[in-house]
Amino acid sequence: MLRPYGEEMKRMWTWIAIAVGAVVVLVCVGLSVMAGSPKDAIQMVRYALPYMHRGDLKVGDRVPDVQLVALDGQSRFPLRERMTGRPLVLVFGSFT
Amino acid sequence: MGDVEKLYDDYKDHADFLTIYIREAHPIDEWKMRSNDKDKDDVCYVQPKTLEQRVAIANDFTKRFKYTLPFAIDDMNNAANDAFAAWPERLYIVEETGTISYKGGNGPFNYDPNEVRAWLAKRYGEVKAPAAEPQKSAEPAAVEKKS
Numbered sequence: 001m002l003r004p005y006g007e008e009m010k011r012m013w014t015w016i017a018i019a020v021g022a023v024v025v026l027v028c029v030g031l032s033v034m035a036g037s038p039k040d041a042i043q044m045v046r047y048a049l050p051y052m053h054r055g056d057l058k059v060g061d062r063v064p065d066v067q068l069v070a071l072d073g074q075s076r077f078p079l080r081e082r083m084t085g086r087p088l089v090l091v092f093g094s095f096t
Numbered sequence: 097m098g099d100v101e102k103l104y105d106d107y108k109d110h111a112d113f114l115t116i117y118i119r120e121a122h123p124i125d126e127w128k129m130r131s132n133d134k135d136k137d138d139v140c141y142v143q144p145k146t147l148e149q150r151v152a153i154a155n156d157f158t159k160r161f162k163y164t165l166p167f168a169i170d171d172m173n174n175a176a177n178d179a180f181a182a183w184p185e186r187l188y189i190v191e192e193t194g195t196i197s198y199k200g201g202n203g204p205f206n207y208d209p210n211e212v213r214a215w216l217a218k219r220y221g222e223v224k225a226p227a228a229e230p231q232k233s234a235e236p237a238a239v240e241k242k243s
């Protein structure tokens with residue numbers, strides 16, 4: 001038996017809302033599990049995702065010659081200055 | 097950092113190393129983690145807003161943990177971080193010719209010092225430095241720390 005058009009539309013939008021809601025809940029649960037807790041998930045989205053990139057550099061590219069600051073906080077030097085004819089291992093990181 | 101320090105001890109006669117300190121990953125004023133706490137890693141720093149703050153934290157950490165690798169600091173424009181897509185942590189190997197020979201994955205999940213070790217071992221053979229020094233103990237922090 002055919003339902004009225006308005007009822008069909010209402011039913012469709014209800015299912016769309018349920019599907020979207022389910023996806024949102026799944027994403028929230030997934031991020032919470034990954035980050036450790038819902039609070040961590042929020043902070044990860046706010047503070048981590050904007051800074052996490054794969055970048056364009058790839059094996060075979062010339063190393064960018066960025067300026068770095070020495071531990072004394074005053075002197076600066078280009079990265080390539082630290083190349084002495086041997087391989088250079090770069091360790092990027094922070095302390096927390 | 098322990099794996100990298102061991103790597104440095106083993107291969108410093110064959111390769112140069114440079115640690116580049118970039119913006120904090122889990123400062124206490126952003127995404128603080130349980131592992132920051134005093135009874136864990138004891139690394140409770142705020143996100144530096146000035147170069148002076150960043151330099152102070154770098155000096156505090158390297159002294160407290162007796163960090164031995166050659167060290168540099170990314171400027172506040174985060175130029176190195178941006179150029180190398182380094183945050184929160186990443187490893188690279190640059191050949192003598194200035195080309196990138198190895199690009200590690202983003203930390204923490206894809207950060208693997210063993211891949212660097214394998215690269216170095218392939219070129220120089222497996223190297224193990226003599227027995228490690230006595231256990232390092234962290235001294236109390238001097239700057240920019242909050243409990």
